[in-house]
Amino acid sequence: MPEENASRPSPTERGLPYWEQPLPEDKELAAQESEAREDNLLLDVRSPADINRYMMDPMRRQSTRFWVLSVILAGGVFMWLTAWVYQMINGLGVTGLGRPVMWAVYIVNFVYFIGIGHAGTFISAALRVLKFEWRRPISRAAEIVTVFALSMAAVYPLIHLGRVWKFYWLLPYPNERQLWPSYHSPLVWDLTAILTYFSCSILFAYVSLIPDIAMMRDHTTGRWQAFYRIFALGWRGSEKEWANHETTQNVFSYGIIPVMFSVHTIVSWDFAMALQPGWHSTVFGPYFVVGALFSGSGAVIIALILLRSTMNLKYFLRSEHFNGMAMFMLILSLTWDYFYFNDYLAPWFGGAPVDRTLNILFERGAYAPFWYTMIICNTLVPALTLWSKKIRTNLTALFLVALLVNIGMYLERVIIVPLTLARNELPFSWGVYTLQAPETMITIGTFCFLFLAYIIFTRVFPIIPLWEVHEGQALHSLRKVGRYLLHLKSAE
Amino acid sequence: MADMHLLGLFNNVEAAADAIDRLHKQGVSDEKIVVLSGSPYKPEMLGRPHHHGKVGLASLGGAVLGVLLAAFLTAGIYLLYPLFQGGQPLIPIPPSLIVFFEVTMLGTMWTSFFAMLVLSGMPAFKAQPYDPRITEGHIGVQVTLDEKSGDQVEEAFKGAGTVEVKRETLAPVIDVKFRRFWGGVLGLLTIGAVISLLFFYDVLKIDFPTNMTEQFSYGYEQGPRLAAPDSSVPVQGPALIAGEPASLPVPSSPDSLQRGKTLFGYNCAMCHGVTGVGNGAVGAFFTPKPFDLTGSTVQGLQSDEVFVVISQGFGVMPPFAENLSPEERWDVINYVHSLKK
């Protein structure tokens, strides 16, 4: 038997479950342990039964507020579909498009939705690969933002097509027309990349969900249980299942990170491949990827803050998580600044007439309000606020910062798409884009769908990956080093 | 001696590891033991051998499949449909690389997902020994053995500190609903795939309207218009036929009348009657009845209006543009004029 004073004896040596550890007898150490428990989810060990209940209770009872919100959001979705059908019947003339602004709000939304999807993948895949343990409770919430944001992003290329009913010509299927899509075109690269990213994100989210669906199966009855039983696929948690599960998760994690980078790069190439001044820039690839992660981190923070308050997930989502996400957002803000400055500097320095026209338009001309708002929201707001840990852990302040970041990044895409298209080499073909009602309705409606699908998901499946939290709590421990309790973080 | 499963539940890792140790000492081989847990534990923690799964290998195979599919899509398209675009070579390498990357990753990840399902036996159609407490942090140790060793193993479990031991005979209940559901899903997918293929190869055809087959314009073979617009100036005189020089009608000579009479007999009499009053044998079946060519209505028309009616048809009357040349039509018109009462 090891000495009591040396390393703390493992509680399990006494035959106790890992969630029934006694506090150390020494008062000071006990105080340290309480504090560590408060700060760290993975040290605040409770029994899995309790933790499961913390997640399942808010899923079971829906407040009136939830139903009212659902009805409003469903109304938004209906508005979207109505506006879309109206546009399909009457033609794209009902929008504000014209020559030369042939792409506008729909493409902005497309890029925006794909953008916010990236942070989800980063958190669930990249942070997993890098073994950042604080990603455990937030990875599914982030991944589901990705899944539903991508579903909306996938709809926008259809919405902006002139002849939607012929969209399937973009797919290489066997046909007698003797024609397949052209792989010269960045739009077809887009299609391939988004298909890959979207399908693999769904599969990745599902793979991670299976053990939790098994848990839901074990704790429900009746029709709900039949539903969960079907999607649990008979999961028992055997070693074989876990081993294969982990290998699959590894393949997905390592695989989906390069896909994630490639997807937004390819989306940026929709612009970079064009000869349009302001678009034909080689830095667009990494610039867009960083922008995507940046706006996505803001979106995930918003989702987490809303989840924490509406579903009472204070046990799971603690300041360490928001601190981590906020630091991530700050780093991305600085990286975005770097890439944007790169993109801005070269045409500014070159001084070609059309580049200069665009610069003046944004700095002093009609579009200056958009440009300055974007700079303030993306550069100044994060840089001035997120240095402070107090702001990073204050959820109201963080919510505001994340919201401003999202507004700034949305404006960035507005500047890139409709506002830049208004100018080109031949001044006779300059134009002004005006937003029209169908575009507004469709934009709002798709956001409503995203929110609605998300809140329905949170009531059907656990939004916190409970098995990952259990695993983390079983494998994290405190080790006594002198008078200090050291948090051992290895999950290997 | 029937076989059965024994499931021992433990609420901590130590006890489970101890139980497995005792089983080993009893001579139970590792293949007969399955450990169930709500979160993954490393095999070393429980004294279990590593599970060497084939999911990784399958993913690699999936990657190869992806590469082949990408090669087919890119080179296939460029070689099958050689269309030039933008001064780029027929097989552009950089775009093809993009496609290769994406489709390879697609193949890898999808294959790993399905390999995981297949190699883990998911969906598990047979119900297997399980306890809901496993998703509450308990660890289950399942042993497959024959009846008489059962007590011995139960002793081992109790000695290690089990929470509960369950016994199940080896003939697990088949989860019928589960099997039906997933079987149905698979069936639907297969049927959907087959039907889609039939559509793609035009075995099943649906004539849905295409945009541009209906054109507002008039083709050359469709001749001059029948109804002039209200505000237009009526054209009197020579009938203008597209593609042919403006021609005067054939003058009304005895030869023309004779030819006209013959042609009238062949083409017109069956509906309009031999005398042209509209009492032809075939014409009796039509609604409305064929016009009386001798009456004032038809005789009052301009010659070129009659020409247009004969060429293009009128209501139930078919067009005769293919049957009669313009000169022959004028001959018929001359003859019809001669029928005037």
Add this chain to the structure above:
Amino acid sequence: MALPVHKWTMVIDLDKCTGCGACVVACHAENNVPVQTEREITRLRAMHWIRIERYWMGAYPDVQARFLPVQCQQCGNAPCEPVCPVYATNHSPTENLNLQTYNRCVGTRYCQNNDPYKVRFFNFFDPAFEDSFTNQLNPDVTVRTAGVMEKCTFCVQRIRRAEEDALAQGAALKDGDVIPACVQTCPPGALAFGDLNDPNSQVAALLKEQDQRTFRLLENLGTDPAIYYLKGGPSHA
């Protein structure tokens, strides 16, 4: 890509162009291009396959007008082609023409974004031809529907007709057999059209003797347009 059999080229003499706009009207008539309402034009949807760009130069009282007829430049390295996902626009290697296949277009409008001359037009609505206008439509040219991109084709229907007539007669195409509608209509004869591969053609002769005045639009972009402009002198407003 093999060398084109016919290298269709247009030469526009800016000295002769008076900016009258007859070519615009002729193109509308020949190619069934709908006339847009005033409201649509204010919403940036004017649809003129060939348009006269008028630039004012100088300050009062010495103001000059420059007229630039701009239509699809039929680029050799057309930037609008490789971005079409469905091969609706591609290059004809035998004729050096940029082809547009209306019934294949799904309307992504990427070609217009990538076109530096902005000479491609999108049908935002179904084109409206009032009753008697349909009598004037050219049966050789499809009337496009909503959702389809269109642009100047160098009157490819006239090119085809001339080729078929030549084939029927067993003779080769001569210079002057093919005349696009704009060239045919231009009162001062500012537009010339022909096969640059034919050393005896009018366009070849024009380019050879007027090479001091020759330029192409936005040549630095490397699009290799098939339309050559001859610089004009001053034209006072």
